[in-house]
Structures are given as structure tokens and as C-alpha cells.
Amino acid sequence: MGHGPAVKLGRDDAAAFKTKLGVKMFVVYTIVYFTFVIINATNPKAMETVVLGQTAAVIWGFGLIGLALVQAVIYNHFCTKAESEMNKGA
Amino acid sequence: MIYAQSPLAIGLFIAFVSFVLGLSFYLGRKKSTAASYYAAGGNVHWFTNGIAFAGDYLSAASFLGICGMIATAGYDGWMYSIGYLAGWVVALFLVAEPMKRLGKYTFTDALDSKFNSKPIQLTAAVSTLLVSVFYLIPQMVGAGVLVQPLLGLPHWVGVVIVGVVVTIIVATAGMASTTYVQFFKGALLLIMSTVVVVMVLFRGLSTTPVNNGVAYHDFKPLTATADLVISDPGYSVVAGLDSAFGKAGFVKLAKDNKETIWKFEKTDAGYNLEQTLYVTTKEDGTKLYNGAAKEAGEFFPVGHIKELRMNGKDVLTTGAVGPLAYLSAIKDSTIVLWGKKYVVNGHEKTEVFYQKPTPGTRVLRPGLKFKVDNATPLETFNFVSLMLALFCGTAALPHILIRYYTVPSQAAARKSTIVAIAAIGFFYVLTLFLGVGAMTTGVINLTDNNMSAPLLALSFGVVLFAVISSLAFATVLGTVSGLIVAASGAVAHDLMDNFLDIKMTEDGKVRAGKISAVVVGCIAIFLGIKFEGMNVSFLVGWAFAVAASANLPAILMLLFWSKTTAKGIAASITVGIVSSLGLILISPDMWAVYGLIPKDAPIHFNSPALISIPLSILTLVIVSLMTQNDINRGHAVEAA
Numbered sequence: 001m002g003h004g005p006a007v008k009l010g011r012d013d014a015a016a017f018k019t020k021l022g023v024k025m026f027v028v029y030t031i032v033y034f035t036f037v038i039i040n041a042t043n044p045k046a047m048e049t050v051v052l053g054q055t056a057a058v059i060w061g062f063g064l065i066g067l068a069l070v071q072a073v074i075y076n077h078f079c080t081k082a083e084s085e086m087n088k089g090a
Numbered sequence: 091m092i093y094a095q096s097p098l099a100i101g102l103f104i105a106f107v108s109f110v111l112g113l114s115f116y117l118g119r120k121k122s123t124a125a126s127y128y129a130a131g132g133n134v135h136w137f138t139n140g141i142a143f144a145g146d147y148l149s150a151a152s153f154l155g156i157c158g159m160i161a162t163a164g165y166d167g168w169m170y171s172i173g174y175l176a177g178w179v180v181a182l183f184l185v186a187e188p189m190k191r192l193g194k195y196t197f198t199d200a201l202d203s204k205f206n207s208k209p210i211q212l213t214a215a216v217s218t219l220l221v222s223v224f225y226l227i228p229q230m231v232g233a234g235v236l237v238q239p240l241l242g243l244p245h246w247v248g249v250v251i252v253g254v255v256v257t258i259i260v261a262t263a264g265m266a267s268t269t270y271v272q273f274f275k276g277a278l279l280l281i282m283s284t285v286v287v288v289m290v291l292f293r294g295l296s297t298t299p300v301n302n303g304v305a306y307h308d309f310k311p312l313t314a315t316a317d318l319v320i321s322d323p324g325y326s327v328v329a330g331l332d333s334a335f336g337k338a339g340f341v342k343l344a345k346d347n348k349e350t351i352w353k354f355e356k357t358d359a360g361y362n363l364e365q366t367l368y369v370t371t372k373e374d375g376t377k378l379y380n381g382a383a384k385e386a387g388e389f390f391p392v393g394h395i396k397e398l399r400m401n402g403k404d405v406l407t408t409g410a411v412g413p414l415a416y417l418s419a420i421k422d423s424t425i426v427l428w429g430k431k432y433v434v435n436g437h438e439k440t441e442v443f444y445q446k447p448t449p450g451t452r453v454l455r456p457g458l459k460f461k462v463d464n465a466t467p468l469e470t471f472n473f474v475s476l477m478l479a480l481f482c483g484t485a486a487l488p489h490i491l492i493r494y495y496t497v498p499s500q501a502a503a504r505k506s507t508i509v510a511i512a513a514i515g516f517f518y519v520l521t522l523f524l525g526v527g528a529m530t531t532g533v534i535n536l537t538d539n540n541m542s543a544p545l546l547a548l549s550f551g552v553v554l555f556a557v558i559s560s561l562a563f564a565t566v567l568g569t570v571s572g573l574i575v576a577a578s579g580a581v582a583h584d585l586m587d588n589f590l591d592i593k594m595t596e597d598g599k600v601r602a603g604k605i606s607a608v609v610v611g612c613i614a615i616f617l618g619i620k621f622e623g624m625n626v627s628f629l630v631g632w633a634f635a636v637a638a639s640a641n642l643p644a645i646l647m648l649l650f651w652s653k654t655t656a657k658g659i660a661a662s663i664t665v666g667i668v669s670s671l672g673l674i675l676i677s678p679d680m681w682a683v684y685g686l687i688p689k690d691a692p693i694h695f696n697s698p699a700l701i702s703i704p705l706s707i708l709t710l711v712i713v714s715l716m717t718q719n720d721i722n723r724g725h726a727v728e729a730a
Contacts, residue, residue, distance in 0.1 A: 012500060015187070022183035023650075029179045030481075037477045040169075041470045044462040047165075047455035053418045057165055057455035061172050061522070065515045068179050072508045075183065083501060 014082040021082075025075050032067060036060050099240050099556035106560045107255055110274075110567060114259045114267035134269055136502040140509020142269045143493055145276025147174075147484075147510065148517055149225075149569035150232025150540075151630035153279065153562055156518075157546075158539035159459065160525020161393065162428065164452075166459035167525055170631070171518035173477050177484025177634075178514060180642075182507040185485045188649050189494045190503035196576070197491040198584040201644055201659060208589060209660035215584035217640040217663050218488040220671070222577040223613060224633035225487065226570060230618020233566045235540045240559045249618035252563075256570045257611035260578065261604040268571040269496055275561070275568040280513055282561055283520045286543075287413075289550050290527040294408040295419055297398050299531040301549045306532040307390045309445070312352065312363040314341075320363075334435040340366065340442055349381045353444040366444045367392065367428075367536055373437035379537075391545065393534040396447045397424040413523065420526055421450040427458065427529075428536055443536045453529075468694055475700035476631060482703060483634025486641035489569075489576040570614065578606035621683075631697065632674050639702035640666035647710050658714030666706035673698035 039046055040057075047057035134142070152174065159167030192200040198214035230249045237248030259267050299306050313321040318330055320343065328349055329335045329342035340351050341363070352363040367389060370378045379389030399422040400408050400415075408419055427448045433440045448458070456462055460476075461469040484490060494503045528534055528542035533549050535541055544562055548555035582602035586592045594602060643666060644659045674680060677696045678688035 012191075015191070015500075018187060019649075022187075026179065026183040029176070029183075033176050033179075033481060036172075037474055040456045041462055041465070041473050044455060044457045048451040050421070050451075053414065055165075055421055055451055055454040058417055058421075058522075061165075061168060062519065064172055065175055065518060068175055068511055069515055071179070072182055072511045076504060076508050079504060080501070 013086040017082045018079045021078055025071050029071060096552045099559055102556045102560045103240055106564055110271050113270055114262040133498050134496040136497055136506040137509055138273050139497050139506035141276045141513060142272040143510035144513035145272030145568045146572040147514055148279055150229050150566050153543060153565050154232050154540040156521045157524045157543035161528035161534050161542035162539045163459035165454050165456050168522050169456055171521050173480025175515050175518050176481045178511045181485040185645060186503045186507045187500040189491055190500045195495055195583050196579045197488050205656035207656035210656050211584055211589040213660045213663040215580040217667055218580035219577055221488055221633055221637045222573045224636055226573050226614040227617045227621050228630050229566050229570045230614050231621050234618060234622055236559060236563050245622045246619045249615050252566055252570060253611050253615035256567055256574060257608050259571045260574045260607040265496060265575055268575050271571060272568040275564040278561055279565060280517055282557060286547055287520050287523045290523055291416055292410045294411050295395060295398055295530055296407040297395050299394060301532045302551060306394060309365050314363060315360040334433050338431055338433045351442055364445050366442050369441045371439045391533050391535055393529050393532050394426050395423050395530050396426050399423050421454050423450045425450055425453050471700060472695040472697055475697035479635040479638050479697055479699035482638035482642045486637040489572040492576050574607050574610050577610040578603045581606035635697060635699045636670045638699050639670035639706050643706040643710055653714050655714045655717045655720050657717045658710045661713040662706045662710035665709040666702055669705050670698045670702035
């Protein structure tokens with residue numbers, strides 16, 4: 001059988017913590033993303049509203065792209081911290 | 091002709107292709123093992139892998155398709171950017187680390203890691219193959235689109251060039267050469283796209299754009315009396331209000347032996363006439379562009395601002411502006427977009443492109459392509475379904491998932507995904523400026539909007555065009571090579587090695603992978619020629635729908651539901667493939683591909699994800715609950 005990782009991986013005691021954090025982060029982004037989709041689908045005219053000198057649609061677009069990056073950096077910060085604390089003995 | 095070949099462009103293209111081939115031969119000079127062929131030995135640095143992710147992901151669909159769609163339909167094209175990026179959130183938070191932990195070379199390995207199940211090996215391999223082939227089609231179409239202006243060669247030659255070059259890249263060194271080709275291509279794409287956007291912002295906006303030193307076409311309106319006497323006496327009426335053209339809202343006029351088509355609008359005094367562009371298809375299949383052969387150059391590029399407003403004032407030009415001021419000026423202005431109508435006259439069919447002045451606020455919000463204003467429930471369903479497919483598709487694309495096996499650890503898998511999100515997110519911000527830039531600088535080819543980004547570069551001169559076009563071609567090379575590695579892994583590793591248990595030496599496994607790569611390359615060439623002319627981003631939407639329906643439910647349920655069984659996974663993949671593919675094949679857009687009338691299609695939506703994903707999940711849950719004994723038996727064996 002050809003299963004198992006291509007390289008040998010060490011034990012990861014932080015895996016459970018990272019999974020829980022990942023799910024929470026995912027839920028937050030999913031709620032924001034589908035709020036955006038539903039507004040577009042049900043009230044697209046609202047996306048013409050001018051906010052900070054731009055249409056709301058442009059602000060939402062930049063916001064979603066920015067949110068993905070900010071959440072990713074936060075996620076990495078906590079995962080790295082958890083790995084260094086929980087995997088000391090591994 | 092909208093563009094002509096330049097020796098510089100040809101030279102750059104040849105130099106780039108020679109470079110990637112040289113790199114592949116260099117990396118392929120060492121003896122290959124299965125681990126190096128499929129996973130580049132698993133020791134690629136996370137930053138390199140992150141940029142290679144971007145190189146892999148920013149395909150022809152992103153660079154050509156999205157920019158083209160924004161150029162012609164505004165914000166709706168950017169919805170693809172937003173959806174594609176959101177998909178990376180799923181990949182990072184839910185899939186990246188477990189995929190790295192569970193798999194070896196392919197995504198099938200990860201799915202099958204707990205079970206060693208033949209049905210999983212078969213269905214996941216078939217799914218990988220199908221998604222890869224679906225994704226290959228738009229890349230090959232993009233290649234064909236590019237070689238026409240770049241090298242002056244027909245569509246099929248571009249497809250064949252990409253097919254052959256990529257097959258050589260993959261067959262020489264597999265994932266190692268693919269990774270470095272994607273790394274260079276991803277980095278160059280980001281740098282050069284930034285250069286073009288900076289130049290667009292420095293040039294600013296103007297009501298009279300200049301395209302590579304050539305002034306924009308002068309759209310002089312005409313008027314006519316109620317009995318169609320034209321204000322310019324040089325014009326005579328060829329087809330009036332009672333003709334097929336008249337019934338569609340147009341009149342055909344002639345001046346100096348040149349025929350033109352005008353859109354009319356009724357006024358109190360008679361008619362206002364606006365010039366159109368048109369393509370006539372004769373009975374024998376010959377096409378005339380604005381009444382002449384393509385080479386005559388009568389079919390000019392378009393895209394302009396009708397009324398330009400900046401800081402509340404009407405202006406003719408803005409001069410250099412910042413990115414936010416640029417978008418703000420677009421929002422306050424009136425942009426001329428283009429509508430399309432068909433007029434059938436006997437055995438002749440004419441495609442008429444007419445001006446549609448559109449407020450900037452309308453351009454910078456959804457609704458010009460997607461039917462969301464006063465939409466029927468079915469139209470709303472179609473839109474939400476597409477956005478769901480984009481959200482769920484990324485983390486289920488086999489050629490993206492295999493990149494998790496090229497890094498040494500789970501932390502490296504996570505960090506490379508974050509680099510990918512930063513690089514891809516930045517690029518998608520740029521696509522808005524590239525698309526709107528093309529929309530307003532008179533560079534759009536109305537018969538093929540896929541070329542909008544390279545033609546925007548051409549408006550700054552042939553050097554930038556040559557660089558961007560070569561890069562766009564490299565974009566196709568990078569993505570296609572990743573797809574062919576994924577597909578060859580499905581055949582040689584999942585099907586031959588695991589499913590069929592064919593005993594192979596290490597050399598034999600690599601050889602099987604290379605032969606599979608050649609076969610998949612040939613299939614991709616055939617399909618790339620067959621699907622000429624379709625918007626590449628639109629085609630990628632289908633690949634996302636199949637991947638999201640067939641693969642993602644299985645991946646997520648395996649990770650997060652302990653009652654998942656092997657039979658549940660295999661059934662879910664099968665239902666996901668059959669339902670998504672089945673719905674696509676009977677969709678209105680596919681009806682148009684068959685040459686039938688789209689409204690006669692059995693279903694009236696194009697995106698199947700909102701049906702096929704829940705169906706796939708439901709199947710997995712039901713079948714898993716029905717086969718819980720398999721798990722219990724497995725535990726008993728383990729205990730023994």
C-alpha cells in the first residue's frame with residue numbers, strides 16, 4: 001500500500017487545538033461571505049450605496065479579501081504558539 | 091486586425107518556453123523516484139510552495155477570464171475573484187494540515203488513509219481525473235486564445251504547443267520541475283500585473299483614450315427624420331425600419347461603399363442613431379467584421395467613458411490618480427458597455443454589438459452578467475449556487491491538494507497556504523483595476539473578451555504586451571503542468587498501483603506516471619480545440635462545481651464525522667460526480683455548446699452546486715449510517 005505521508009512527520013500534540021481554532025475561524029468567514037452573497041442575491045441595489053467614497057460592493061469585496069488575510073495571520077500566530085508550547089516534549 | 095505580431099513578442103515567447111524546458115531538463119537529469127516525481131521529495135520550502143500555489147491557482151481563468159469578464163460586465167467578473175479567494179479560507183482552516191498528515195502523493199491517499207478501500211481508490215481516482223480534465227479545458231482554450239495575437243498562429247496550434255511543452259515538463263521531472271515553473275510564473279505574474287496597474291493609475295481616465303499611440307474611434311452620432319432621411323446626406327439606407335434589422339432596433343446604412351449598422355432610438359423629431367460593430371456570418375461560413383475581412387482592420391477595439399466625473403465635476407481627463415480615487419471616478423461617471431443582439435436575414439446571421447451607456451455605480455456592483463435584479467427564484471438559486479461552488483471548490487481541487495505533499499511538515503503546509511492567500515488576494519485586487527482599465531481604454535475585442543488584459547498592456551506599447559502575453563502563456567503552462575501531474579498520479583498511483591495492485595518497481599511507477607501524463611496531455615489537446623471561444627473563467631466554474639460536489643463532502647466528513655465509512659465516502663463521491671456532471675450536461679449553457687437553443691434545455695440553471703453538494707453529503711450520511719458494522723468490524727480487527 002502506498003499510504004502515509006511522503007515524509008516522516010513528528011507527533012503533533014497541538015493538532016486538536018488547531019482543528020478547533022480552524023473550525024471557529026472558518027465559521028466566522030463563512031457567515032461574512034454568505035451574508036455578502038445573500039445581500040447581492042436579494043437586494044443588489046443596496047450594493048450601489050456609497051460608503052467611504054466607494055460602492056458598498058467594492059468595500060465588501062476588499063473587506064472579504066482583507067478579512068481572509070487577517071484571519072490567516074491570526075490563525076497562524078495561535079497555531080505556531082500552540083505548536084511551540086504543546087510539542088516541547090514531542 | 092486588433093493586434094499584429096511583433097518580433098519582440100515572438101522572441102520573448104520562445105525565450106520563456108526555452109527557459110522552462112531547460113529548467114525541466116536540468117531538474118529531471120537525476121534519477122527519479124516515485125516520491126520525487128509525485129511530491130518533489132516532500133522538501134520544498136513553504137514560501138516557495140506558497141508562491142507555487144499562486145502560480146498553480148492563478149490560471150488562464152484568473153488572468154484572462156476574470157479580467158475579460160470585468161472589462162465587459164463590471165463587478166460580476168470580480169465576484170469570481172472574491173469567490174475563488176474565499177475558497178482558500180476553507181483550504182487553510184479545514185483542509186491544509188489534515189491533508190498533509192493523512193496523504194502521501196495524491197488526495198485519494200488521504201481519503202483512503204483510514205480504510206484501505208478499493209471503492210474509495212477507484213471513485214476518488216476517477217473524480218481526480220474528471221476534475222483535472224474539466225479544469226484543463228479552459229487552460230487549453232486560453233492557450234489557443236493567446237497564440238493568435240502573439241504568434242499569428244491559429245487556435246489549435248496554441249493548444250498543441252501548450253500540450254506538447256507541458257507534457258515534456260511533466261514527463262521529465264514531475265512535481266519538482268512543475269513546482270519551480272509555477273514559482274517563477276507566479277512571482278512574475280504578480281510583479282508584472284502590479285506594473286500594469288501602476289501604469290494604468292498613472293495614465294488615469296479619459297473620455298478620449300489613446301491605445302498605443304492610436305486615437306480612439308470617433309463614435310459620431312447621427313439623426314434621422316421620421317421617414318429615415320439621415321442628417322449626413324452622404325449616407326444611404328440599405329436596410330430600413332421594415333427589414334430584419336429594423337425589427338431588431340437597427341438600420342443598415344452605406345457611405346463611400348462601406349456598410350455600417352446603427353442602433354436607432356425614437357425621438358419626437360425622428361430618430362437618434364448610434365454606431366454599432368457587427369460580425370456577419372455568410373451562408374458558406376465566411377465571417378465579415380464590420381463588413382470586411384478580419385485582416386482589413388475594420389473591427390476596431392472598444393471601451394470608453396461617456397461622461398467622466400471627478401470630485402463632483404465633469405472633466406475630460408483625470409491625470410494620474412490613486413487606486414481609490416480611480417474607482418471613485420468610475421463610480422461617478424457613465425461608462426459605455428456593449429450589448430449584443432443576433433439578426434437573422436435569410437441565410438445570413440449578423441451579431442450586432444451596440445453601445446449601452448451605464449452609470450458607474452451600476453458597473454461597480456453585481457447584476458450586469460448575473461441576473462440578480464428582480465430575479466426569479468431560479469435565477470437567485472443559480473447565482474447562490476455558483477458562489478457556493480467557488481467557495482467550496484478550491485479546497486477540493488486535486489492539483490491544489492497534491493501541493494500539500496511537497497512540503498516537509500504540517501506547519502509548512504499551513505504557512506504555504508497563508509503565503510498563497512496573500513499572493514492570490516493581492517492579485518485579485520489587481521484584477522479589478524486591470525478589468526476596469528481595459529473597460530475604459532478602448533482595448534476590448536468584442537468577439538473575444540479573454541484577451542482584455544494583454545490588450546490593456548498593448549495600449550502602453552508592444553514591449554509590455556509581449557511580456558504580459560508571454561507571461562499569460564506561462565500561466566497556462568504552470569497550471570496545466572500541475573493538472574497533468576494530478577491526473578497522472580490518479581492513473582498511475584491510485585488506479586494502477588493501489589486499486590489494481592499492479593506490482594511495479596520504483597522505476598516502473600515513475601514510468602507509469604510519465605506515460606499517463608502523455609495520454610492526459612493528448613486528451614487535453616483534443617478538448618482544448620473542441621471548446622474554442624468559450625469564456626475561460628466560466629468554464630472553470632464548472633470544474634469547481636464538480637470538485638466541490640464530488641470531493642469536498644468526502645474530505646470534510648472524513649475529518650469531522652467519526653461515523654464516516656468507506657462505503658459512505660465512495661457513494662458520496664459517485665453521487666457528487668454524477669449529479670454535478672449530469673446537471674451541467676443538461677444545462678442551458680451546455681445546450682448552446684451543442685448548437686441548440688438554451689431555453690429549450692431541460693433545466694434552467696447553469697450552476698449545479700446547490701443541489702449536488704447537499705445531495706453528496708446526504709448520501710454520505712445515509713450510506714455511512716447504514717454501514718456502521720464496517721467500522722465496528724474494523725475496530726474488532728484492530729483490537730485482535
